[in-house]
Amino acid sequence: MNKLDTNYKNTWCPFCGNFGILVAFKRAIENEDLNKIVLTSGIGCHAKIVDYLNLSSFYSLHGRSIPAAEGIKLANPELKVVAFTGDGDSLNEGISHLIHAAKRNTDITVILHNNRLFALTTGQFTAASEDNFKGRSTPMGAPESPINPLELMLASNATFIARSYSGNIKHLEETIKKAMDHKGFSIIEVIEPCVSFFNVTDFYNKNTYTIEENNLTEREEALKKIREWNYEGEGKIPLGVFYKIDKAPYFERVLIAKKEETVEEVLEDLI
Amino acid sequence: MKDFTILVGGQAGQGSRKAGLVIAKILNNLGYRIFIYDDYQSLIKGGHSFSKVRASFKKVLSQEEEVNFLLALDEETLKRHLKEIKDDKFIIFNADKIKSEKGIGINIETIAKEEGGSPIMANTAIISAFAKMVGIDFSLLKNVFEKEFKKGLDINLKIAERVYGEVEEKIKIEKLENKPLPLITGNEALALGAVKAGLEMYYAYPMTPATSILHFLAERKLGVETIQLENEISVIIAAIGSAYAGKRSMVGTSGGGFALMTEGISLATISETPVVIVNSQRSGPATGVPTYSGQSDLNFVLNAGHGDIVKFTIAPSNADECYYWGGKILNLAFKYQTPAVLLIDKEISESTFNLEIKEDVSKEEALLSGKGEDYKRYEFSENGISPLAFPGKEAIVKATSYEHDEFGLTAEESEEEIVLMQEKRLRKFEAMQEEVDNMENAINVYGKKDSKNVLFTFGSSTGPVVEVAEKFDLKVIQLVVLEPFPELQVLEEIENAEQIICVEQNALGQLSSLLAKNGIEANELILKYSSRVFQKQEIEDLLKEII
Numbered sequence: 003m004n005k006l007d008t009n010y011k012n013t014w015c016p017f018c019g020n021f022g023i024l025v026a027f028k029r030a031i032e033n034e035d036l037n038k039i040v041l042t043s044g045i046g047c048h049a050k051i052v053d054y055l056n057l058s059s060f061y062s063l064h065g066r067s068i069p070a071a072e073g074i075k076l077a078n079p080e081l082k083v084v085a086f087t088g089d090g091d092s093l094n095e096g097i098s099h100l101i102h103a104a105k106r107n108t109d110i111t112v113i114l115h116n117n118r119l120f121a122l123t124t125g126q127f128t129a130a131s132e133d134n135f136k137g138r139s140t141p142m143g144a145p146e147s148p149i150n151p152l153e154l155m156l157a158s159n160a161t162f163i164a165r166s167y168s169g170n171i172k173h174l175e176e177t178i179k180k181a182m183d184h185k186g187f188s189i190i191e192v193i194e195p196c197v198s199f200f201n202v203t204d205f206y207n208k209n210t211y212t213i214e215e216n217n218l219t220e221r222e223e224a225l226k227k228i229r230e231w232n233y234e235g236e237g238k239i240p241l242g243v244f245y246k247i248d249k250a251p252y253f254e255r256v257l258i259a260k261k262e263e264t265v266e267e268v269l270e271d272l273i
Numbered sequence: 274m275k276d277f278t279i280l281v282g283g284q285a286g287q288g289s290r291k292a293g294l295v296i297a298k299i300l301n302n303l304g305y306r307i308f309i310y311d312d313y314q315s316l317i318k319g320g321h322s323f324s325k326v327r328a329s330f331k332k333v334l335s336q337e338e339e340v341n342f343l344l345a346l347d348e349e350t351l352k353r354h355l356k357e358i359k360d361d362k363f364i365i366f367n368a369d370k371i372k373s374e375k376g377i378g379i380n381i382e383t384i385a386k387e388e389g390g391s392p393i394m395a396n397t398a399i400i401s402a403f404a405k406m407v408g409i410d411f412s413l414l415k416n417v418f419e420k421e422f423k424k425g426l427d428i429n430l431k432i433a434e435r436v437y438g439e440v441e442e443k444i445k446i447e448k449l450e451n452k453p454l455p456l457i458t459g460n461e462a463l464a465l466g467a468v469k470a471g472l473e474m475y476y477a478y479p480m481t482p483a484t485s486i487l488h489f490l491a492e493r494k495l496g497v498e499t500i501q502l503e504n505e506i507s508v509i510i511a512a513i514g515s516a517y518a519g520k521r522s523m524v525g526t527s528g529g530g531f532a533l534m535t536e537g538i539s540l541a542t543i544s545e546t547p548v549v550i551v552n553s554q555r556s557g558p559a560t561g562v563p564t565y566s567g568q569s570d571l572n573f574v575l576n577a578g579h580g581d582i583v584k585f586t587i588a589p590s591n592a593d594e595c596y597y598w599g600g601k602i603l604n605l606a607f608k609y610q611t612p613a614v615l616l617i618d619k620e621i622s623e624s625t626f627n628l629e630i631k632e633d634v635s636k637e638e639a640l641l642s643g644k645g646e647d648y649k650r651y652e653f654s655e656n657g658i659s660p661l662a663f664p665g666k667e668a669i670v671k672a673t674s675y676e677h678d679e680f681g682l683t684a685e686e687s688e689e690e691i692v693l694m695q696e697k698r699l700r701k702f703e704a705m706q707e708e709v710d711n712m713e714n715a716i717n718v719y720g721k722k723d724s725k726n727v728l729f730t731f732g733s734s735t736g737p738v739v740e741v742a743e744k745f746d747l748k749v750i751q752l753v754v755l756e757p758f759p760e761l762q763v764l765e766e767i768e769n770a771e772q773i774i775c776v777e778q779n780a781l782g783q784l785s786s787l788l789a790k791n792g793i794e795a796n797e798l799i800l801k802y803s804s805r806v807f808q809k810q811e812i813e814d815l816l817k818e819i820i
Contacts, residue, residue, distance in 0.1 A: 008680075008682060038665060040518070040665075050683075052673075053682050053683050057669060058668075058671065059671050059673075060514060062510065062514075063510070066506070066507075066510045071514065072507070072511050073510065073511030073514020073518070074515065076514075076515055077474065077518035078518045078663075078665055081665055098507070099503065099506075258498075259496050260494045261496030262494035263493065263494050264495075268493060269457075269465070269628065272461075273298075273301065273454065273456070
């Protein structure tokens, strides 16, 4: 057994995209100080990953992986905090936290498992599902179009934006390393098939390609790359880091408390 | 005059609250004990705001209906409060805005302008006019001004000096022997108590009447990080995250925000993460009457969170108790690794009291683990408390919202595992009950201790109830710890009771429901649900019908 493994029985479906994420993550952190890594997760198939990893973790509530991660980072900025989340988790239930964490440049790494539907609840549409998605809650097709989460992240002033694919483990491993090295808010959208309810493995294998990572500070260029794929059932899907800029992380700006007076002095002052 | 009230009022933005506070500080320095009630509406400019400053030779915890001095910055103040004044000659009004035959009119705005000040400095003028009217030395006024007006002190003093010369002394307020005490709101007091118990992080989303906790901690240099997040959900979850990572964390809100936080109470309970939540009530449901008081969140707070939950719910009633319990509750949350709610209301949060520390609080260490690699976050123990470790060192700390095994991994398959962990928490709940059973101050008893008539109350209703009860030789039991219920202490105190009356500020008699749940039937209820706090006279009138 790898020291990173727990003895917990894995309950993901055979060939689930999450296996690729688990393997890539374990490889990516091989040279990290494991005591300094803390994981958080929301609720959903993605979240089971913390049960499989022998690392400190907070298995949070649905949609709340990110605020839990933010609180941990603020309490101890020495920690490297990785927030695992899903599309249902952070594009539906907890979307406000995702936007604000990006806006604040909270120094955490968000790994967004995007299988483009609610899987654990047996296949309903999320904000990332394609238009007209037929699930059990929408047998006639979902009457909504998807949002592009990375476009949302760019608009929210995220300082590191990347996409990878669970079927390209090498690429994912490298991207996770880059994201964890980034000082500030980093997000990797990991597209993955849901083998039980939305199996697009062939489509992803055929259409994903890695891009040259250059001009990473150019917003317009980033937007172009981000918009190349529209989250509908067609088109090429670029993988790679799309955007990366330097900006002071949130903890450096918000943790400014000074201890210059005692309670007794304050009370004296209030007479 | 041994016990008198000054009402100062105006439009929002005219500085009536500041005027009230400065007058209170002057009287505090003369040895009077102070209680200030602040009344305002949900708007920024205009409307009607007022402060009622009660000064007494002895400690007071409630307001008087009758007013001895009326200081009107605008016409509305005079119109609304004229009926409350005892003697017309003690009215001072803003002659630039008001025509009145009663009282003394002073062109306070003109004077402020002529001395080079802005219209808001008319409040300085009215303070000075009052000071002269009651024979307060200008030197004392000057001392207090120097502390209170750091900006524009010279102009404020010039205005004050001129008005002081123009007003006649009508009555002399005597200096008392009492030492002045800090003047502090309930919110400020609970914040300071929490700091004494080691508070490190305070998270909040602005909501009246809890907002001033955030303001106070952000302005002061007490070493507490203050963090405003996008909503109350992120506030509670981030605070739980911080506590998991080892920092003493607290959040503050009112009923609506508390509603959003309830999933966090559930999360903190099963993940056994200590966190303190301040809920300062206003009238509900929903937005209700947002800048006034109420005690109608009681049922909700006691039942907040899905699942089997016992937490601490503690309801202090004034600044002294806020200071003590603000610290104590943080220690309790860490000792038992549990969510804990400090339940107060607008009247406590924003009223100003004299603080008297009878029993100080200090940080009590939680049970910490010295283990490294073999650490189990939820290790079984006799009293259900597992030693704490924080991530970042050798121990792997796995906390979770799922039911779990000792290590913190999800337990779904094994019924036995699920039962064992639930029973561990049940043992902890029992230990929490024992803690309350052994607390001397879980309830406070006032009035005539052997009276057969017992009034039950809590929170801000306590002040006026105690004053009335003392007058009529009745017994008062103030519930301070509401959950776990201090049954032993209460039963002992009602052994000889013939009549039990609940006095509370809500429409359903929620305190009486809590008593009923614990086998105590109230015979009568005295309820008020106008969003304004009890006046002593109201309690007196209703009591006369019952007793």
